[in-house]
Amino acid sequence: MFDREKVLAFCNSFSKENTLMATLEIEFIDAGPDFLKAQMPVTPKVHQPMGLLHGGATVALAESVGSAASLMFIDIEEREVRGIEISANHVKAKRSGIVYGTARIIHKGGTIHLWEIRVTDENDSLISLCKLTNMVLPRKR
Template sequence: MPFDKEKALEMCNRFSDNTLMLTLEIVYTDAGEGFLEAKMPVNSRVHQPMGLLHGGATVALAESVGSAASLLFVNPELQEVRGIEISANHLRSKREGVVTGTARIVHKGRSLHLWEVKVTDEEGRLISLCKITNMVLPKKR
């Protein structure tokens, strides 16, 4: 079955209702075979005390897009995704604007997915480089 970008984005954004993603204003904006993209505004809601993008907010974006990307490879009626490990290297600071998290699949196994998530600014400069490992589990009924 061919990949349906609009259906994938609708599902990811619908799953964000009443969650941290809604609080951080994370919106899924692009998807394709093996990748998912989301954007998050940088403003005082995601700043640390020095007025810079908080590393935790950046990691929340990375984990959100990496976990949602795994959902695109499973049947959400039968399977669930759990992030089991995430790491981040913060390379550049940001005070305002928008950051984009793009998750690309590195390894797609039956029970583990490994994603690389690049968080970039509007000019494509790398803000953070993250790695997330997700476990695929049978859905508990």
Template sequence: MFDKEKVLHICKEWSKNTLMETLEIEYIDAGEGFLKAKMPVNSRVHQPMGLLHGGATVALAESVGSAASVMFINHEKQEVRGIEIAANHLRAKREGVVYATAQIIHQGRSIHLWEIKITDENDKLISLCKLTNMILPKKER
């Protein structure tokens, strides 16, 4: 049975002392085949013209898509690696909040393909991303 609160708790714990914490990414919803997070848009994620940096948008998309793949693996035996991401930036954003929703497109044994929509507070599409994750055997550390 899917446990939304457990998934959100794990995502929050894994974000500590990482880029996700630096960018203030917060996981806010999860369900069968999707994960959603939000990120504030302010000077910390701006490019020089005062707009949301495409790299920050891609970091948000990859963070959400990779965390979403973790929902489908055996944590004891497997781990996730993002191997390709593509992003189309469609609308500028200066301030406020953006939301990233990762939806599974393909869930294979070794490859997961995600579509990640980045939207604003009014559900307008800011960026559309596609992420491919490889599922690998967990290595001893």
């Protein structure tokens, strides 16, 4: 049975220190059997020189949430996940506030997971649409 609180606690625990997720202040905030959602504040820390949300920060949010989402479908004692391709279409600028990345599974194979990650703002307006391919590998001991 799916345990939302356990998934969120796990995702937030591995993102706490010395990670890009910690630097960008990404926090996992919601989960379901086929999705994972995280938020990231839009502050000057994630701006490009023109004062807008940097596309790279947006992609970092998307890859973080999509990669973590794949962990919901594997035995993490035996398998691990690697992002192997990501694409992003940035459709709206953002200067401040919060953006949310919601990853939803498109394909769940034994070795490949394909995710759509919608990055939206507080009004649920689309900021970026991303697609992430993860490879599932045996854990190296």
